Amino acid sequence: MLELLLHSSMLSPLVAVIVASIVSSIVGSFTVLRGLSTLSAAITHSSFAGASIAVICGANPLLGALAMSLGFSGITAYVSQGNERKADVIIGMIFGFSTALAVLFLSIARTYTATAWSFIVGDVLGVSLIDLCTLIIVATVTLCIVALLYDEFKFITFDIEAAEAMGLRTSLYHYLMVALIALFSVVAIKVVGIILAIVLLIAPAAAAYEFSHNLEKMLLLSILIALVSGVTGFILSIFFNVATSALIGIMTSTAYLLSLLASPKRRKCKEFIKFRRRVVKEL
Amino acid sequence: MEVEGSMNPVVSVKNLSVAYEDKLALEDITFELKEQAFLSIIGPNGSGKTTLLKALLGMVRPVTGIIRILGYEVPSERYEVRKQIGYVPQRERIDPTKPVLVKDVVLMGRIAKKGWSRRLTEKDHDVARRALEMVEMNDFWDEPYAHLSGGQQQRVLIARALATEPKLLLLDEPLSGVDAATQDVILNVLREEADRGVTVIMVTHDLNPLIEVSDYVMLLNRTIIAMGRSRDILNEYLLSRTFMRRVSVIMAGEKIVISGADHHA
Numbered sequence: 346m347l348e349l350l351l352h353s354s355m356l357s358p359l360v361a362v363i364v365a366s367i368v369s370s371i372v373g374s375f376t377v378l379r380g381l382s383t384l385s386a387a388i389t390h391s392s393f394a395g396a397s398i399a400v401i402c403g404a405n406p407l408l409g410a411l412a413m414s415l416g417f418s419g420i421t422a423y424v425s426q427g428n429e430r431k432a433d434v435i436i437g438m439i440f441g442f443s444t445a446l447a448v449l450f451l452s453i454a455r456t457y458t459a460t461a462w463s464f465i466v467g468d469v470l471g472v473s474l475i476d477l478c479t480l481i482i483v484a485t486v487t488l489c490i491v492a493l494l495y496d497e498f499k500f501i502t503f504d505i506e507a508a509e510a511m512g513l514r515t516s517l518y519h520y521l522m523v524a525l526i527a528l529f530s531v532v533a534i535k536v537v538g539i540i541l542a543i544v545l546l547i548a549p550a551a552a553a554y555e556f557s558h559n560l561e562k563m564l565l566l567s568i569l570i571a572l573v574s575g576v577t578g579f580i581l582s583i584f585f586n587v588a589t590s591a592l593i594g595i596m597t598s599t600a601y602l603l604s605l606l607a608s609p610k611r612r613k614c615k616e617f618i619k620f621r622r623r624v625v626k627e628l
Numbered sequence: 629m630e631v632e633g634s635m636n637p638v639v640s641v642k643n644l645s646v647a648y649e650d651k652l653a654l655e656d657i658t659f660e661l662k663e664q665a666f667l668s669i670i671g672p673n674g675s676g677k678t679t680l681l682k683a684l685l686g687m688v689r690p691v692t693g694i695i696r697i698l699g700y701e702v703p704s705e706r707y708e709v710r711k712q713i714g715y716v717p718q719r720e721r722i723d724p725t726k727p728v729l730v731k732d733v734v735l736m737g738r739i740a741k742k743g744w745s746r747r748l749t750e751k752d753h754d755v756a757r758r759a760l761e762m763v764e765m766n767d768f769w770d771e772p773y774a775h776l777s778g779g780q781q782q783r784v785l786i787a788r789a790l791a792t793e794p795k796l797l798l799l800d801e802p803l804s805g806v807d808a809a810t811q812d813v814i815l816n817v818l819r820e821e822a823d824r825g826v827t828v829i830m831v832t833h834d835l836n837p838l839i840e841v842s843d844y845v846m847l848l849n850r851t852i853i854a855m856g857r858s859r860d861i862l863n864e865y866l867l868s869r870t871f872m873r874r875v876s877v878i879m880a881g882e883k884i885v886i887s888g889a890d891h892h893a
């Protein structure tokens with residue numbers, strides 16, 4: 346078993362898991378804080394449609410996923426700016442429409458169902474060198490954008506109304522942030538598949554949120570949680586010879602549940618309630 | 629150029645109407661602030677106070693009307709205008725559990741005035757620290773924003789607006805839900821800024837604390853009921869029309885006390 350883990354063919358998958366964990370926790374932190382989880386689920390589904398269409402046309406599925414999810418992210422970013430209720434409906438529609446597209450194309454070409462299945466649940470062990478390069482490029486672009494616009498992202502995450510009022514081009518930053526979610530979905534589709542992409546995006550960031558009072562700490566903690574649960578999930582899946590994406594999904598969700606139990610934010614709240622009960626009794 | 633600039637009114641609004649969907653929130657608003665001053669806008673809930681601030685910022689599209697601020701046309705030149713503005717939003721609009729420190733919040737005021745992602749410098753930190761000192765919150769520089777009380781959070785938001793070194797300060801209900809001591813701190817700072825040549829426009833529904841500090845008062849309820857020096861317009865007739873309920877004005881020597889307006893309209 347150990348030899349299997351140390352085998353050179355495991356190197357690319359492991360790097361892919363690490364890259365995906367880092368990207369997911371950074372993009373996920375902004376997604377969680379700005380309440381864009383549903384929107385990001387819709388975008389990952391559109392990347393599935395893009396990948397399926399690309400396979401049928403004989404193109405690189407990751408590029409197809411990239412094109413489609415960027416296109417849809419533009420639309421969702423546009424509608425999510427104004428009326429919130431309308432945005433919610435349109436995001437739901439995009440969800441359904443892109444999945445319908447994917448199913449349609451896959452039903453036309455019956456022979457590709459194995460490939461389609463790999464988009465849905467991921468296929469990290471089948472990562473090719475080209476895939477890996479694509480992932481690393483996408484990750485680098487993401488990190489550069491976040492590093493360059495970090496202060497502006499922090500501002501709109503905290504208070505988008507004042508950011509706009511005081512001169513920031515908030516719609517531009519909003520579009521960029523949603524585009525980052527699209528980039529992430531391209532990374533995720535190969536590593537964990539579209540269904541689990543949302544877990545990888547949300548769980549580490551949401552867990553880190555429970556322990557953080559500043560954004561820098563939340564980002565670092567979220568990277569740590571994603572890396573630990575991603576890599577452990579990967580190793581365990583090799584050990585037990587089961588689906589990697591499943592174990593990564595289970596590990597990250599477990600991390601989130603544990604964080605809820607241990608959360609100092611919630612504990613503080615409990616202590617406060619206890620304290621108040623005591624005071625009331627003493628009175 | 630310079631002379632002409634100083635002759636331009638700081639704020640000039642003509643026949644402004646704003647609608648949400650098919651309902652008019654503001655109707656035929658016309659007013660002018662010729663020189664730097666402290667203006668308080670007073671009106672009950674839903675009277676269009678926030679909407680008026682948003683219109684000045686170019687954040688809602690007017691149905692009709694012309695707005696000029698600091699020589700710029702709004703909304704067409706809104707980005708130029710916003711660079712000169714310090715804005716304090718209604719505090720309840722911000723989720724206080726977001727993980728940021730007080731210094732992060734105040735430094736946002738500096739970020740807003742930078743061009744394409746230039747880094748914050750030592751000078752930016754100095755300006756931010758001074759802004760926090762002005763509202764007597766300098767001990768909280770490294771504290772999480774989430775750990776502050778409502779009144780302390782309000783002061784931090786004001787420090788953020790001051791840190792932009794604005795020509796025009798727009799504040800949306802900065803006195804709501806804060807105690808008398810904090811109100812004094814806030815009003816003193818705003819008065820000082822106004823005396824230094826910053827135009828201050830503040831929106832509120834509780835008018836007692838600001839009768840003394842503001843140069844002008846506007847009574848707003850979808851349209852302008854009255855605007856002028858506080859002593860001239862704070863009478864029972866105009867206030868009752870603004871708040872659509874009986875409002876009493878009591879003269880206590882030099883002081884005017886208004887009762888009946890600050891309850892829920």
Ligand SMILES: Nc1ncnc2c1ncn2[C@@H]1O[C@H](COP(=O)(O)OP(=O)(O)OP(=O)(O)O)[C@@H](O)[C@H]1O
Nearest residue numbers: 648649653671672673674675676677678679680833
């Ligand atoms: N985004 C919106 N969509 C539709 N109607 C709106 C919107 N914002 C405000 N309104 C309506 O416009 C009117 C004025 O609202 P505004 O928020 O300007 O009032 P306000 O004076 O600031 O009230 P408050 O004291 O409660 O803050 C209200 O009747 C409100 O219902």
Ligand SMILES: [Mg+2]
Nearest residue numbers: 677678718800
């Ligand atoms: Mg308001």
